[in-house]
Amino acid sequence: MLSRSRKAPAILAIDQGTTSSRAMVFDLQGQVAALAQEEFNQIYPRPGWVEHDPEVIWATVLSTARKAIKAGEAKGYEITCLGVTNQRETTLVWDRQTGEPVHNAIVWQDRRTGEACAKLEADGAAAMVAGKTGLVLDPYFSATKIGWILDSVPGARKKAEAGKLAFGTVESFLIWRLTKGKRHITDATNASRTSLYDLEAQGWDSELLRLFNIPRAILPEVVDCAGDLGVADKSVLGKAIPITGSAGDQQAAAIGQACLSPGEMKSTYGTGAFMILNTGGTRVTSQNRLLATTAWRLEGKSAFALEGSVLSAGATIQWLRDGLGLISKASEVEALAASADPDAPVYLVPAFTGLGAPHWKPEARGLITGLTRGAGRAEIARAALESTAFQTHDLLTAMRADGAQTLTLKVDGGMVANAAFLQRLADICDLEVVRPVNTETTAWGAAFLAGLGAGHFASITEAASLWKADQRFAPAADTGWRTRHLAGWADALRRTTM
Ligand SMILES: Nc1ncnc2c1ncn2[C@@H]1O[C@H](COP(=O)(O)OP(=O)(O)O)[C@@H](O)[C@H]1O
Numbered sequence: 001m002l003s004r005s006r007k008a009p010a011i012l013a014i015d016q017g018t019t020s021s022r023a024m025v026f027d028l029q030g031q032v033a034a035l036a037q038e039e040f041n042q043i044y045p046r047p048g049w050v051e052h053d054p055e056v057i058w059a060t061v062l063s064t065a066r067k068a069i070k071a072g073e074a075k076g077y078e079i080t081c082l083g084v085t086n087q088r089e090t091t092l093v094w095d096r097q098t099g100e101p102v103h104n105a106i107v108w109q110d111r112r113t114g115e116a117c118a119k120l121e122a123d124g125a126a127a128m129v130a131g132k133t134g135l136v137l138d139p140y141f142s143a144t145k146i147g148w149i150l151d152s153v154p155g156a157r158k159k160a161e162a163g164k165l166a167f168g169t170v171e172s173f174l175i176w177r178l179t180k181g182k183r184h185i186t187d188a189t190n191a192s193r194t195s196l197y198d199l200e201a202q203g204w205d206s207e208l209l210r211l212f213n214i215p216r217a218i219l220p221e222v223v224d225c226a227g228d229l230g231v232a233d234k235s236v237l238g239k240a241i242p243i244t245g246s247a248g249d250q251q252a253a254a255i256g257q258a259c260l261s262p263g264e265m266k267s268t269y270g271t272g273a274f275m276i277l278n279t280g281g282t283r284v285t286s287q288n289r290l291l292a293t294t295a296w297r298l299e300g301k302s303a304f305a306l307e308g309s310v311l312s313a314g315a316t317i318q319w320l321r322d323g324l325g326l327i328s329k330a331s332e333v334e335a336l337a338a339s340a341d342p343d344a345p346v347y348l349v350p351a352f353t354g355l356g357a358p359h360w361k362p363e364a365r366g367l368i369t370g371l372t373r374g375a376g377r378a379e380i381a382r383a384a385l386e387s388t389a390f391q392t393h394d395l396l397t398a399m400r401a402d403g404a405q406t407l408t409l410k411v412d413g414g415m416v417a418n419a420a421f422l423q424r425l426a427d428i429c430d431l432e433v434v435r436p437v438n439t440e441t442t443a444w445g446a447a448f449l450a451g452l453g454a455g456h457f458a459s460i461t462e463a464a465s466l467w468k469a470d471q472r473f474a475p476a477a478d479t480g481w482r483t484r485h486l487a488g489w490a491d492a493l494r495r496t497t498m
């Protein structure tokens with residue numbers, strides 16, 4: 001019999017995102033028991049380049065995890081397991097002996113390998129890459145970033161070939177450090193973002209490794225998203241905690257949003273925006289430049305998704321704050337945008353680091369159209385917010401052309417605190433937008449996977465009973481307004497990609 005004093009079990013989620021690291025403790029019903037978050041600096045060494053300091057990533061993960069564990073335990077919970085989720089594609093290479101990264105992390109948004117991708121495209125590699133990986137040739141993905149590090153850091157390629165260096169996306173690096181170098185693994189969802197992984201064969205592919213010139217010795221072992229993924233060492237987090245879940249942040253959010261059956265769809269609005277459509281056990285090949293990707297892998301079996309990736313969503317709001325100084329914090333954009341002249345036809349295309357799906361134009365750069373003397377801060381703020389809604393509309397059009405029949409878009413991420421944005425999203429997409437009670441879907445998805453791996457949940461379908469809608473935003477715009485606005489956006493987009 002259980003003693004009455006036994007503590008309630010809880011799960012730690014480590015969510016290492018593009019702009020911040022967070023750690024959350026959830027109870028087994030998905031209620032948040034503790035949260036710690038730390039933002040960190042983005043490093044922009046040259047236009048189009050984006051890096052993170054791996055030691056800052058590690059330090060912020062450690063400190064937020066320790067704070068969340070402490071706060072969770074103070075509330076009477078016992079942390080039984082942990083799950084990791086992460087900004088995907090971001091590439092780290094480190095020395096297996098010293099544990100030191102040989103270069104800063106090259107972030108998913110970084111465009112430095114645009115020429116390498118263009119060359120591969122010109123050489124006719126795109127069809128083979130898409131066929132195996134579900135991805136397009138774009139600097140977004142890890143393979144060309146690994147190649148750049150191996151060719152730019154003196155001696156790195158030789159060391160890599162000799163098995164002295166390790167590559168990992170962020171979850172792989174974190175698990176390696178948490179387990180004190182005992183596990184060099186990556187889960188299948190993260191592997192599916194590297195351009196080196198064959199989606200259906202579920203493994204690293206020799207032909208891809210040759211194409212991108214990546215030595216096999218550098219790669220982690222590909223594992224399921226739930227199960228025994230190692231143990232976080234006692235010296236790291238203050239107590240030994242089994243690592244039992246791992247997934248890239250967009251896949252974790254799709255699980256947190258209970259997009260568990262074919263046809264269910266979510267969109268996450270953080271630094272970028274990522275729409276994921278569950279396609280079940282079938283890998284669908286997009287005819288519209290969307291990505292095919294692993295949704296999860298459990299007991300050796302993969303489920304798949306179609307994904308549309310927008311490179312700049314919340315990042316556009318950060319640019320209003322940090323680049324233009326129009327606002328002093330992100331939430332101020334709501335009031336500023338609301339004060340804009342409703343008839344001013346100002347459009348902003350946030351191609352700061354090129355355009356993602358469905359355009360895939362790494363060389364495109366941003367622009368603002370329709371400026372008059374009457375346009376000011378408010379009109380630019382509104383155009384910035386609307387740019388995310390327009391980009392979502394374009395993804396939705398591509399998803400529908402690929403056969404999606406969804407009538408509802410589940411949303412989450414930092415931007416969904418902004419109700420006016422969600423209403424505009426519903427208006428522009430002409431689709432019901434639903435915000436769940438728990439908008440921390442990414443961390444919850446990772447916690448759920450960890451709970452699954454630890455045996456707290458019996459199957460992935462249990463995530464559905466733990467999801468609840470909070471607010472629904474019904475489309476309310478008239479057709480004339482919508483047609484006019486979509487035409488204005490299409491015109492601005494055309495100029496960007498000319
Ligand atoms: N009220 C708001 N309106 C619009 N954007 C917001 C608002 N609050 C936060 N954001 C944006 O949300 C992003 C942070 O979301 P988050 O999901 O934490 O991102 P990430 O996981 O990429 O680090 C930031 O880019 C910020 O500009």
Ligand SMILES: O=P(O)(O)OC[C@H](O)CO
Binds near residue numbers: 086108
């Ligand atoms: O850190 P986020 O939430 O912006 O997500 C980044 C994505 O995983 C990049 O593919």
